[in-house]
Amino acid sequence: MSGTPDGAVSRRAFVVGAAAAAGSAALAGPLATAASAAGFGWIDDGSNYVVTTGAGLVLKVSKATGDLTSLVYKGTDYQGYGGKNSHIESGLGSSTVTLAQSGSTVLISVTHGTLRHYYAARSGENNVYLWTHKADSSVSATRYIVRVRAGLFRNDQPDSYTYTTSTIEASDVFAKSDGQTRSKHYSNLRAVDYDYTGWTTAGVGLWIVRSNHEKASGGPFYRSLLRHQSADGGGLYEILYYGENQTEDERYGLQGPYVIAFTDGGAPSSALFHGTLTTPWADSLGIAGYVPDSGRGRVAGVGITGRDTAYPYTVGLANGAAQYWASARASDGYFSVSRILPGAYTLTVYKGELAVYSSQVTVSAGATTTLNTIAVPSSNDPSAAAAIWRIGDWNGTPNGFKNADLMTYAHPSDVRAASWTGNVVIGSGTETSAFPCYLWKDVNSGLLVHFRLTAAQAAAAHTLRIGVTTAYANGRPQITVNDSWTSAVPAPPAQPSTRSLTVGSYRGNNHTFTYSVPASAWRTDTDQYNVLRIDVVSGSGTTGYLSAGTAIDAIDLLV
Template sequence: MPRHRLHTFACALLLYAGVSAPALAEFGCTRSGDRVIVDSGAELVFSVDTHNGDIVSMRYRDNELQTTEPKGSHIASGLGSASVDARIAGGTIVVSAKAGDLIQYYIVRKGRNAIYMATYAPTLPPVGELRFVARLNVSKLPDAQQEPDSNVGTAIEGNDVFLLPDGRTSSKFYSARRMMDDQVHGVSGPGVAVFMLMGNREHSAGGPFFKDIATQKTLVTHELYNYMYSDHTQTEAFRGGLHGVYGLLFTDGSAPSDAQLNTDFVDATLGLSDYLPASGRGAVGGQVSGVLPDQPAVIGLRNAQAQYWATADGSGEYQVTGVRPGRYRMTLYQNELEVAWRDIEVFANDTAHATLQAVALPGTLKWQIGIPDGTPAGFGYAGLLPHAHPSDARMRWSAATYTVGSSGQSSFPAVQWRGINTPSRIDFTLAADEVRDYRLRIFVPLAQGSARPQISVNARWNGPMPDAPLQPKTRGITRGTTRGNNTLYEMDIPASALQAGSNCIEIGIASGSPDNGFLSPAIVFDSIQLVAL
């Protein structure tokens, strides 16, 4: 039988059992029956179940915001059984729940309406993902900042994509935003809002452009998430260590205050496992060049233990701070496309200096559809795909013909499915003195079902079949992401396949997987180029 421990250091111990959380007079923590009750000293009181470490009550301004369903708010899918400790360190309360090698920390700063958190997870939990989910009362917090209709309607795919009566589609996955853009997201209702502060992402996986579920709305619960690891179109392995600090921020409906967003009070005195102070960290700085002027230059650092990123300013200067010591692969991205890379060593209390210049691909450009940037931006329905299933009534997919020089980029599809809209055709003209060997480049940020492009030229020359790509195995396109492992396909077209006047390239899909609607083998287009070498 598991043992449940509660140690209270400088916390008042109530000598009676109770179910509902009493309103405490001031900053502090108490035990009432099987709960640890924490008062922030502001307008927030919350309770932690001493059996499993779940948050089971969140009262803000005496308004209970925890869902009415039996499930608590917790890490992963709940710890099941945990040893719970609580202590006060100056103006900070730390409640910890330990199960196996995982420790979930709830941290409260005196006078703030916030539950800060950190998760020490040296190994991936058995459930196969690491997330914190706050389960909130949907009747009090009905509105989502990023995806108002998640999980509403009739299920059409995997019990997580839904069709609404007006033909639109919804899913919890459509609430996702890129890690580098998602510092805070929240849910709200009349006179109240709860925000998830995403915090430190160094031990998360997937890099700056990875995105995951932010909210999910059900009949009784509005779920607010911080995903630290999942296999949702994941490109990296789990990183163990101390995840966070992140947190739940409570307001009257307004945006979180600067004080709520500030976690500088967290230091070594709180006793968080694997905590590394600023004095033990380094930085990387320097200049990058060669990225197209209308594209952001993003710098990423990664190794098996940590990841970091920054965006260069208009002159190419950048700085990545708060980096754990170690050797990193450093990558320069043109928006989301890798264009240069190198290795770099980072030391504590030191700034490593590095320059990177985008590597230009050889050849003279004959024509191009889309800018190579690691995304399908500008292609047909690219703007809707992050927020809707491809079957959404606002999209219509069919085999497309693009004419170089007259067609707009949006007439070429962002995605090509073998069983839906194949082939994609490109018509172009060559003068007699332009008939020569060319190279066709197809930039693909994500594919599903082992799909890869295979071309034919003028119905008389077929390109070779590329090898199967290295891409995530889980659903991506229908879940609102077009980000996987950027892959460049290059096909050398001989002059004998071309002719003066009209020419045609058809792009098909090669795959050994069967067709299955929008789960059929498919590729996402980033850019297509024809170049003379």
Template structure:
């Protein structure tokens, strides 16, 4: 049997499919044979996937079906063959939603797209494949979302294991800008979510948004793609077509390419689909970001969002829907410039953008103003474990300028956990004058913001930042609005010789780890 490129990458080419490509049906099911080893079935009453057989092995979970959210309920489900592709359309009966399943000959892939015209209760929109843990025991990022043998201790989604390690499905997440393919694996196969091209264009949250990718339970291995949720989301939902995206089956560990061609959707009458001919792009130079940081560009309006990374000072955007966009430039994840641009179908707009960040001489700086806490203590762990995890270093403590390193400064402070942080530094007599103290944060919870004291001087309360009504750091999130606090410290606060900055938290809360807190990006005392 001669194999196509995708059959080689996404199926066991040497194994014969059980039947020819096509769609068959009964009174209760649509059955699709991809002729690439994958056969799946869709419930005609509600659009749930009830069977996922790959090379003769059943991977669909034994409890709940695979579906949008936890199932759409009573729906109108139709199946047809269009231009040589199988297309199944699910029109939800009580929700503003239409979901599509599409199969292409000789590919072990279920292509999907989801069209919405309003928010879906309970405030999230996700594709959730419930697969068999017995066949696919390894989740995204290994065991960080494996709750087997562990006990919930914070809500119903964060778990403590007998060895003191912690697990949470949120710990499986990655930044949208980096998350084009993620999957779960077993000894006979891997199953992947693929978000190619502009799959995220109608999601919310921007390039640094992160959401659940998998959760490993006793019976089900859950594989997700979150399109919209309230998990530390910083902007409203967008409506329209989510995707196209796909779920692919491969041999164990054979990760598929993110460059999945979905252009054939243009001939399938998919509601909301905009082909490449109806799009435009933006290109130009992006300058002023130091070489050691990623240069990220981000375009967004209320209908769509896009992003890319510049290389050697130049960039080209993905193909975008026509319209006017805010254009952001980031040093890593730290916003350094904002502009606007209008995109026209069939055209590439030239737009240069430069960082507006002004480098100010400093007496000392801890960390980097890059919108990320990773260089600080516990910053290398926070995406994959709870702050109480036994593998975490201590919180609070002291930092001495000229002796300590960034790893000695904790990446977060709590109003009821870990104590304050002190920064000890020395000034010459000539430096005893007014200075500016600048503190960058990445995420706040329950109104947490810095309290600062130097000598006899205490900084005023800057007021609570804009509320994000979602747990953050305890579920592995570090990115919010990214507030920067600036304090004009008078000369009377300083003295020649040793000085101490005491850094704490304004805010409160009803539990140790869920009290007011904030995540530190960097801080500096300017000359």
């Protein structure tokens, strides 16, 4: 990209990477080399520390604020837009900034109150390693943003609003003239789905390779903004804590390393991924809160029984200080979680995104905690209960419901969305695909489900269950059967208080509402359909897609 004019507007490809996609990526530069590259070193230009890696990358860090003020790769400066630098949050302001060199590593340390932030550059590499240590809530630090000059990586993807300025919600959701929607929130990825994010052209790739998120919050299925692109410029994010749609309190301590990586157009090296990256060269640099691999432990499980093999299983570890996760092997449920900070953790087994097992485990430094086979009781999986009929399946997500796939990268008003209204007939074969993934008080409340019962079924009381994955403004379902019996208004479960359904996330707290329907509510004529009406109730919310709403996991009528 060297020599590209500032005003270039040609559309180029984007890439958001998953681990599986990058195993064969070429190395961007030597990693952990002890040899010094030609030209490696640093100078103080009076305002900035200027570090040259000797591999085509030159970076500048402000001595006054700790901002990254320049990021030159092979002659082109990629940093900055709108007069803003790359930095923690929206810039820390006055800070104490120091530099130290240790062999082939230059470390720049930034101190702002109780916050510590670090940049490390290595000889012969086109990478910048970053750590952020947030000790408490006295300093706002929820993200690092790499601000990228306009015109270098223009695109028209879901998280780009380059070609639209029409705001349809708040100041961050936009509509194009063709009715499609765009927002920086529409990453379409969960934390477990990606190792890096960024853009590529024929000659340059610019990426953030994420950290292990041990000090982040929300678990493996949390969704957050990862990048944005507009006519003003682009941004790549490492989210340290993002208050939107959060289900957990903020964790404090050191997060990192996360890496700003340049390549010659390909994906970043898999050697930089959080699951494979080792940084023994940083062990003695004095980074606040840094725990080397020797001070960490591992948990390994020999297997998980009682699984539904139609679904992937994930094992998570979490306490108030850290979080980790790993996939369970499809064949037998074996799992291994490495590089864990010592302590006591809650271990959770997820079927899809639905928690189906929980226990406690203790991790010790330098040791492996080996767990015997975990048996998931059938009673822990709602799918195991015998049902007269079921819409969807119990997996903690609205997958398979109408519009579910679109909603992780578009607004509900998007022209590509199928109608949010429409009723459902059990036995039609389209029960799930015809049922909207989201219900709102002001959009499609009062949805009807038609079903028949046998004489024996109609003579008995039954339990109806509605599983949800999140709710907005305390939206929850109240049911009416045949206009003759109406349930009480259920209490609202604990859910995030911020937007969710309109910013690409159904992830909140899974909850099951249960309703005991008396036999007197059913129609005794077996040729007639029973009619279930589902209303969304709440005294909160506004109008339209910001009225009270909820996301559906599954609905069933038990035997």
